[in-house]
């Protein structure tokens with residue numbers, strides 16, 4: 001076996017992997033990033049479908065580690081589009097000379113731990129091997145799309161595209177009959193865009209989502225300057241917030257204020273257009289069914305105003321789960337799109353998708369002729385990318401372990417997998433936070449831990465089983481107190497058949513979580529077992 005040796009192998013060249021590379025290079029370590037895509041960017045490389053846009057505001061959704069970087073970059077919209085975010089990531093790669101450290105078109109399929117020599121061997125689909133004492137899995141939380149196996153898919157004579165593997169050449173929808181399957185954040189972004197060009201769009205909805213108007217707008221130079229003048233304080237406020245982005249909300253129960261006050265507050269935040277702010281309008285929207293009901297009623301009324309046909313509006317209004325217990329979406333003209341002549345809702349709760357045929361889709365009610373089928377059917381989120389790799393630790397594989405329960409120590413390390421770090425893994429705030437901030441927080445924690453261990457002569461780092469279980473129990477206790485635990489969605493792993501039900505995020509808050517990481521660091525990393533190299537190990 002002809003293996004290449006490094007100090008660190010980083011898997012994934014998205015926001016996390018690139019920052020991990022910056023930190024490793026700063027520490028003088030020989031690092032390589034392995035990336036399966038043909039370019040850098042991760043999530044923002046793959047998800048280039050029409051309408052793709054972030055749901056965290058641009059000033060928050062960016063790196064904070066270098067003031068020069070945040071001063072020199074100018075955002076053009078409140079919610080940046082995919083091309084703008086990708087351009088930003090490319091700017092970062094150029095500024096910090098990262099490209100030479102990234103190996104593209106390199107798909108990691110396996111990683112195995114050598115306990116004698118304290119080394120990971122990383123294998124790729126291209127049959128290459130990389131050896132390093134440390135591996136950082138920066139593989140993303142929404143990086144393995146879920147593709148339902150609808151019968152007959154192979155027979156379809158038109159074009160089939162997946163939102164998460166959008167063709168680089170683009171897709172021409174003009175005058176085409178198009179089905180979009182899935183009405184989560186992605187479907188909600190795609191449907192209005194495709195409807196502008198297509199002859200007809202059939203929106204296949206199984207579960208309606210709650211969505212708020214994004215109230216997206218161009219950002220002026222003055223808008224940028226206003227934030228840049230006090231970016232340090234802006235970031236500090238974000239780090240000390242529950243969601244990793246400051247929300248202009250009050251610490252009050254929705255049930256303690258009058259109906260008029262509640263309505264006014266919901267309206268104020270609705271007009272602002274931010275899922276994070278709206279979901280934290282009151283402090284008990286995610287813990288009290290009754291409080292949540294008030295928010296649901298408010299948004300349902302707005303949906304009724306946006307959709308001309310009252311029957312159609314009722315079909316688009318979610319029932320049976322709490323607002324923000326599944327992803328609360330933002331949109332640009334989503335509900336209004338259903339007022340167009342060329343858009344039809346196919347309500348899969350009543351009209352089952354029975355078969356994909358050569359000509360289109362046969363439902364329990366009709367056959368719909370189509371030229372294009374778009375899958376926006378979501379992801380095997382947070383754990384799916386890692387469980388698909390053959391990762392073998394000290395006593396079994398990660399897919400076996402997480403097949404029972406996605407346990408980890410703070411979402412950053414896993415007992416049984418020494419020297420393997422995960423950026424924004426299960427049990428960390430990850431997708432319930434501003435991912436950029438959570439990624440920075442994790443990468444900094446990881447690189448500081450590596451530096452500290454190297455300085456002290458430790459070659460092996462592993463969380464104890466007890467520390468891991470303590471964190472899992474705490475995380476579960478927090479999520480058990482919320483309405484989120486009961487929802488069926490990718491937040492709880494219940495969108496993927498066979499995946500164990502567990503809230504995949506730590507819901508105690510980015511502020512609380514950050515304080516925990518800082519405390520652990522200050523206390524010399526309790527919960528971790530660190531050991532020196534064994535005698536006789538390969539140098």
Ligand code: NA7
Pocket residue numbers: 142148181182183184185186187205206207327348376377378379490495
């Ligand atoms: P989501 O939010 O998981 O949405 C996927 C959608 O696809 C959702 O409406 C699903 O309905 C639907 N779906 C999935 N499987 C099927 C099958 N078999 N039949 C019919 N419909 C299906 O993924 P997104 O990509 O929209 O968003 C993911 C995150 O990316 C988003 O929250 C942002 O953070 C960015 P279901 O709800 O399962 O009934």
